[in-house]
Amino acid sequence: MIKRLFINFERPRGGQAPLTPFSESEEHKESSEEMKFTVECVGKAGGRIGKISNLRGQPDMIHETPLFLVTTLGGSAPHLTQDNLHLVVQKERPICVPAQHFCDHSKTLTAFKKGVAHFAALKSHSVCVSVQDPSKATPSGYNEKRGISLWTYSGRQVLSAERYLTLVEAMQPDWYESLNDADTDKESSKKRITKSIAISSSLLDQCIEGHKNSSELQKAVLFAPLLGGHSELDRRRWAKEVAERLSGGIEGFSLLGIHTNGLTAENIEPEVASCLARSSLDPLPPKYPRQSFGAWNPLTVLSLIEVGIDMFDSSFPFLVTERRGALTFASSLDSTHSNNTVNQESFKHQDKKFKSDEKNSTGAEDDKKTKDNKENCLEEEGAITSPFEICLKEESNFELMEPLLEGCACYSCKNFTRSYIHHLVKVNEMLAPVLLMIHNLHHWNTFFESIRSAIKEDKLDELKTAVEASIKGL
Numbered sequence: 132m133i134k135r136l137f138i139n140f141e142r143p144r145g146g147q148a149p150l151t152p153f154s155e156s157e158e159h160k161e162s163s164e165e166m167k168f169t170v171e172c173v174g175k176a177g178g179r180i181g182k183i184s185n186l187r188g189q190p191d192m193i194h195e196t197p198l199f200l201v202t203t204l205g206g207s208a209p210h211l212t213q214d215n216l217h218l219v220v221q222k223e224r225p226i227c228v229p230a231q232h233f234c235d236h237s238k239t240l241t242a243f244k245k246g247v248a249h250f251a252a253l254k255s256h257s258v259c260v261s262v263q264d265p266s267k268a269t270p271s272g273y274n275e276k277r278g279i280s281l282w283t284y285s286g287r288q289v290l291s292a293e294r295y296l297t298l299v300e301a302m303q304p305d306w307y308e309s310l311n312d313a314d315t316d317k318e319s320s321k322k323r324i325t326k327s328i329a330i331s332s333s334l335l336d337q338c339i340e341g342h343k344n345s346s347e348l349q350k351a352v353l354f355a356p357l358l359g360g361h362s363e364l365d366r367r368r369w370a371k372e373v374a375e376r377l378s379g380g381i382e383g384f385s386l387l388g389i390h391t392n393g394l395t396a397e398n399i400e401p402e403v404a405s406c407l408a409r410s411s412l413d414p415l416p417p418k419y420p421r422q423s424f425g426a427w428n429p430l431t432v433l434s435l436i437e438v439g440i441d442m443f444d445s446s447f448p449f450l451v452t453e454r455r456g457a458l459t460f461a462s463s464l465d466s467t468h469s470n471n472t473v474n475q476e477s478f479k480h481q482d483k484k485f486k487s488d489e490k491n492s493t494g495a496e497d498d499k500k501t502k503d504n505k506e507n508c509l510e511e512e513g514a515i516t517s518p519f520e521i522c523l524k525e526e527s528n529f530e531l532m533e534p535l536l537e538g539c540a541c542y543s544c545k546n547f548t549r550s551y552i553h554h555l556v557k558v559n560e561m562l563a564p565v566l567l568m569i570h571n572l573h574h575w576n577t578f579f580e581s582i583r584s585a586i587k588e589d590k591l592d593e594l595k596t597a598v599e600a601s602i603k604g605l
Contacts, residue, residue, distance in 0.1 A: 206251025246303030
């Protein structure tokens with residue numbers, strides 16, 4: 132059971148200063164063995180600083196939110212060894228472990244008895260179990276009343292609530308999502324949304340009951356899904372149903388059902404995502420932690436933080452790595468990353484009139500070649516790019532003896548050039564995604580550090596403007 136500590140507040144008016152830090156009462160200091168979530172302050176532009184402490188495997192560790200969890204595949208950070216991962220994030224950083232990666236190994240984990248973090252040699256990290264893998268698109272139309280379809284290396288598995296809770300017990304997470312039918316997006320019909328809510332309602336009741344009756348599960352925290360597709364009305368209706376169950380043991384919320392994972396989250400407009408999130412959150416008490424996994428782009432992340440989402444994952448930098456891209460958007464208010472000249476250099480590969488030298492800037496034939504190079508990059512292996520990144524498949528990187536991002540302090544940028552990493556990409560060398568993942572995860576980490584600082588200093592709007600300016604005109 133989570134111990135929730137929260138400030139009673141009203142939204143500041145007229146640009147007033149953010150709220151003062153919360154001071155624990157004697158009542159709050161009791162039950163020190165329980166997981167705690169504390170909201171420290173709320174910024175005038177939205178966004179809130181929170182603290183998660185007393186986690187199951189990290190009783191002395193405090194995590195400050197907004198926070199991103201490291202997305203894992205089979206319990207490991209994609210492309211990175213444990214040592215490489217710890218070059219980028221702290222050893223105690225929470226990780227997201229999808230249940231679908233381990234539903235074939237429930238008996239093995241049960242016999243192992245130490246949980247999935249120890250099993251994956253990441254025992255210093257706290258664990259959140261999600262139902263689906265947020266980095267991989269989930270096939271639609273396969274969920275049933277008897278259970279939810281998870282896609283594994285051995286094929287489709289249908290998990291009932293009972294089987295799911297048995298798996299979660301074996302995984303021994305710090306918190307986990309209730310089993311749910313989140314198979315909805317902007318194309319979903321009213322009938323599909325209604326069915327999603329009906330199935331998820333039954334599953335939530337079963338998970339609440341199973342959570343109460345399991346001494347092992349009571350060491351973890353249960354998060355309820357916030358569903359309703361792209362219907363604000365259905366999202367409010369479902370949120371009110373969840374609110375009625377709060378006394379049953381729900382201690383947090385997962386914003387789901389807006390996308391079907393993988394790339395489907397990336398291009399959702401920030402205004403759409405924040406509006407749907409607000410519809411789900413408004414009927415619920417603000418004192419609970421909220422998470423939203425998926426490959427949200429940086430601007431959407433900022434919009435969701437403005438309405439009160441606390442935790443995300445690293446699906447976006449992982450998918451950028453998979454298409455052999457490197458993040459270059461302004462990740463902070465630091466002059467090195469917010470200077471327009473630097474940003475133009477970072478994104479010059481996406482300029483239709485690419486200018487790497489004087490010849491390329493004047494020749495129409497060379498301009499056509501540059502355009503063709505970019506089109507080839509987009510077509511190869513179905514790759515796409517976004518204004519937040521550069522594409523290392525492009526031939527324009529062939530002679531660039533500069534880092535992926537000027538001023539970046541990650542291991543990849545300090546030791547290797549774009550030209551070298553481009554070469555690794557072209558020859559399909561395994562080192563290429565390793566170096567790109569190190570850079571992208573480092574950039575994402577810097578971004579979230581900047582978000583927390585911006586909220587504390589009431590500069591979240593300025594950070595958002597800096598991100599927008601860094602991709603302007605692309």
